[in-house]
Amino acid sequence: MSRNFVTPIGDEGIYTLDTGSWRTFKPIMNKDKCIECGICMSYCPVGSITGNEQKVYTIGYEFCKGCGICAYECPSQAINMAKEGD
Amino acid sequence: MNYIDLLRESEDLVTPGMSACQGCAAEMCLRRVLQVAGRNTIMTIPPGCMAGAGVVGWNFDNGLKVPVHIPLLDNTASFLSGVSNMYQRKNRQDVNIIAFAGDGATADCGFQSLSGAAERAEKFLYICYDNEGYMNTGFQRSSTSSKGSKTSTTPVGIEGGGKSQNQKYMPLIMAMHNAEYVATASPSNMKDLVEKVTKGIEASKRGFAYIHIFSPCPTGWGHDTNLSIDIAKKAVKSNFFPLFEVDRGNWKLLDNKNPIPVSEWIVKLKKFSHLSDDDIIAIQDVADKRMELLRKLSS
Amino acid sequence: MDNKKKIVAISGNKSAAIGAALSKPDLIAAYPITPQSSVVESLADMIAKGELNSTMVHVESEHSAMSVVQGAAVAGGRTFTATSAQGLALMFEPYFRMSTLRLPMVMAIATREMTSPETVWSGQQDAVTVRDAGWIQMFAENNQEILDMVIQGYKLAEHKDVLLPVNVCYDGFYLSHLTERVEIPSQELADEFLGSYSCNHVTLDPDKPMAVDPLTSSEILWRYRKSHLEAMQNALEVIDEVDIEFDKVFGRKYGGAIDTYKIDDAELVIVTMGATTGTARVAVDKARDMGYKIGLLKVRFLRPFPSQKIKEVLNGKKAYAVIDKSVSFGWNTGVLYNEIKSAVSDLDRAITSMPAIGGLGGADISVDMLLDCIKKLDEESKNYNGQLATYWFE
Numbered sequence: 001m002s003r004n005f006v007t008p009i010g011d012e013g014i015y016t017l018d019t020g021s022w023r024t025f026k027p028i029m030n031k032d033k034c035i036e037c038g039i040c041m042s043y044c045p046v047g048s049i050t051g052n053e054q055k056v057y058t059i060g061y062e063f064c065k066g067c068g069i070c071a072y073e074c075p076s077q078a079i080n081m082a083k084e085g086d
Numbered sequence: 087m088n089y090i091d092l093l094r095e096s097e098d099l100v101t102p103g104m105s106a107c108q109g110c111a112a113e114m115c116l117r118r119v120l121q122v123a124g125r126n127t128i129m130t131i132p133p134g135c136m137a138g139a140g141v142v143g144w145n146f147d148n149g150l151k152v153p154v155h156i157p158l159l160d161n162t163a164s165f166l167s168g169v170s171n172m173y174q175r176k177n178r179q180d181v182n183i184i185a186f187a188g189d190g191a192t193a194d195c196g197f198q199s200l201s202g203a204a205e206r207a208e209k210f211l212y213i214c215y216d217n218e219g220y221m222n223t224g225f226q227r228s229s230t231s232s233k234g235s236k237t238s239t240t241p242v243g244i245e246g247g248g249k250s251q252n253q254k255y256m257p258l259i260m261a262m263h264n265a266e267y268v269a270t271a272s273p274s275n276m277k278d279l280v281e282k283v284t285k286g287i288e289a290s291k292r293g294f295a296y297i298h299i300f301s302p303c304p305t306g307w308g309h310d311t312n313l314s315i316d317i318a319k320k321a322v323k324s325n326f327f328p329l330f331e332v333d334r335g336n337w338k339l340l341d342n343k344n345p346i347p348v349s350e351w352i353v354k355l356k357k358f359s360h361l362s363d364d365d366i367i368a369i370q371d372v373a374d375k376r377m378e379l380l381r382k383l384s385s
Numbered sequence: 386m387d388n389k390k391k392i393v394a395i396s397g398n399k400s401a402a403i404g405a406a407l408s409k410p411d412l413i414a415a416y417p418i419t420p421q422s423s424v425v426e427s428l429a430d431m432i433a434k435g436e437l438n439s440t441m442v443h444v445e446s447e448h449s450a451m452s453v454v455q456g457a458a459v460a461g462g463r464t465f466t467a468t469s470a471q472g473l474a475l476m477f478e479p480y481f482r483m484s485t486l487r488l489p490m491v492m493a494i495a496t497r498e499m500t501s502p503e504t505v506w507s508g509q510q511d512a513v514t515v516r517d518a519g520w521i522q523m524f525a526e527n528n529q530e531i532l533d534m535v536i537q538g539y540k541l542a543e544h545k546d547v548l549l550p551v552n553v554c555y556d557g558f559y560l561s562h563l564t565e566r567v568e569i570p571s572q573e574l575a576d577e578f579l580g581s582y583s584c585n586h587v588t589l590d591p592d593k594p595m596a597v598d599p600l601t602s603s604e605i606l607w608r609y610r611k612s613h614l615e616a617m618q619n620a621l622e623v624i625d626e627v628d629i630e631f632d633k634v635f636g637r638k639y640g641g642a643i644d645t646y647k648i649d650d651a652e653l654v655i656v657t658m659g660a661t662t663g664t665a666r667v668a669v670d671k672a673r674d675m676g677y678k679i680g681l682l683k684v685r686f687l688r689p690f691p692s693q694k695i696k697e698v699l700n701g702k703k704a705y706a707v708i709d710k711s712v713s714f715g716w717n718t719g720v721l722y723n724e725i726k727s728a729v730s731d732l733d734r735a736i737t738s739m740p741a742i743g744g745l746g747g748a749d750i751s752v753d754m755l756l757d758c759i760k761k762l763d764e765e766s767k768n769y770n771g772q773l774a775t776y777w778f779e
Contacts, residue, residue, distance in 0.1 A: 005611070
């Protein structure tokens with residue numbers, strides 16, 4: 001190993017777990033109802049909801065844990081929790 | 087720029103896959119804090135839920151995109167005092183120096199070092215995510231656990247009715263330290279939280295800044311994972327967790343003249359499922375009296 | 386600090402403070418405890434008078450003292466603090482971390498007996514009890530050595546093959562409060578010796594983001610410990626190098642990790658650490674006048690333990706007595722005794738040895754008391770080869 005093992009440091013990558021595999025329910029956005037307010041993004045604990053330059057918000061599923069906060073808090077009930085695997 | 091625009095455009099500097107529980111308000115707040123603070127930041131996160139979830143690094147990897155250190159459970163504030171003083175000497179006051187610590191590290195064993203740093207007006211921002219217990223180690227009670235909380239060290243049985251003492255109210259204790267900025271915040275009031283973190287960072291260039299965040303814990307408190315924001319919202323609306331700030335001695339309280347009863351959200355938590363009506367009245371009473379005191383202080 | 390050498394009469398605490406000031410630390414943590422308080426008072430005074438450009442942080446406990454300097458060190462600074470006994474015990478948690486994070490610094494310990502019984506007076510129990518927390522520990526004989534070793538301490542600590550914090554220990558009250566002749570070198574010479582400070586260790590820096598001290602698995606942790614042990618062994622060599630270099634610049638040398646007095650033809654040896662050494666030199670002279678063939682082994686560094694050098698010095702000797710100002714609970718001896726015995730344990734011939742314990746809680750060890758001890762060592766070693774009964778100074 002080329003490391004010196006002096007002060008313990010973490011400088012190689014970023015420690016990432018496959019939290020997407022935790023889900024049993026999956027949030028699905030209904031863009032007909034969505035008003036692009038961004039509140040779901042502000043309340044996502046995992047940072048899985050992102051908005052683009054046009055202020056269009058989408059849910060990413062790589063790390064989403066399926067907690068359901070986005071669905072519960074959406075002011076226009078535009079997000080539905082569907083069973084994972086359906 | 088409104089807070090939604092800020093959050094949309096600011097980089098998430100936390101690892102995308104951290105092992106915090108589903109619906110963890112602390113994970114949410116950590117991401118928001120770093121979105122506001124940006125890359126020119128040094129983070130310290132003592133042992134607790136956040137550190138345990140991987141953000142302080144593992145083996146040769148980091149857990150954040152900024153420099154991070156895990157202090158001892160009891161010395162976050164004194165460690166940061168050293169960092170802050172050194173960065174002042176290097177003329178690098180631009181660097182944001184922030185602690186993100188649980189209630190155990192803040193109100194219990196870290197209390198002395200926190201009080202010392204505040205009294206010395208050390209220049210950094212200390213944020214406490216209060217999930218009312220030592221959640222990472224299995225939900226043991228802390229001094230900020232509400233009265234009646236069923237925890238792993240205050241279980242319920244013939245001889246036990248949950249925590250027998252009222253919670254220690256950290257926000258007012260810290261407000262008595264002549265700090266530059268002291269505030270309470272809730273993830274439910276995200277706009278307010280983002281504004282307060284921004285103010286806190288700015289105040290930390292002038293002196294000591296402290297923010298106390300109400301952090302619902304689905305696993306430890308026993309509620310559905312999708313209710314974290316709802317619980318926080320109701321805690322604020324019932325005056326159980328008032329939102330106030332003390333900015334250079336100026337008090338500002340978000341007053342709620344028509345609060346909802348605490349019973350509206352307390353009964354949703356399994357940790358309170360054993361409470362009698364009298365117990366709930368006692369909790370309501372504590373919340374009401376505390377709000378009265380805050381009204382007097384901010385008038 | 387002055388740019389001329391000065392000769393003054395000052396206390397051990399003042400010597401430690403001046404040694405620190407000459408080393409220009411970035412940050413000093415200050416908390417009072419008997420008998421070191423005047424160290425930080427002297428430094429506060431120098432800062433107030435504009436003679437020292439260090440930041441002083443007035444912490445609320447010793448645990449925070451070590452934590453504050455740890456933060457400052459991880460932010461790239463040179464740091465200093467001082468403590469004793471209960472304060473050292475209180476800071477044990479971050480103390481252990483200072484060395485295992487491999488952060489250089491110098492901390493003065495005005496050694497003091499540990500409570501209980503309730504005490505504030507001299508002893509060495511505090512420093513020796515934390516000997517296995519990974520720090521370099523040296524014990525000074527007199528105030529000049531205190532001042533010199535604080536400066537040498539930074540050179541040793543910050544060496545790229547060492548990167549470990551250093552304790553400069555000196556007997557509470559016996560050195561901390563006693564006035565002796567001390568030569569204060571000029572700031573110029575100190576600057577020449579230490580060079581301008583450059584940080585050789587890991588730092589928290591947004592320009593180079595990394596996790597400092599990530600959670601570490603067992604597959605990896607042992608490598609850090611092994612490297613720490615190696616750094617300690619490197620330190621044994623660096624101690625000698627620094628001693629020689631110091632002599633070149635300041636004209637004073639101490640012999641490295643150990644020193645000896647009238648040892649070459651000695652049959653009996655008395656082993657000391659700290660201020661007792663001064664008394665022992667006089668006792669050795671008097672004992673020689675009385676016909677004893679006695680010499681002195683002064684242990685300067687307890688960590689890293691100079692076992693090879695000690696083995697070489699004691700090889701072929703008839704008997705030795707170790708004067709401990711501490712106890713090793715669980716053994717019927719003091720702490721230094723066990724370390725010395727371990728160092729000579731693989732010699733061909735076992736040497737008769739006597740554990741001697743005294744100077745606890747401020748008790749004096751006089752020249753006459755040492756002479757009695759020497760007499761006892763001589764008598765007992767005539768008839769017995771092995772470990773003698775523990776000798777208690779009363």
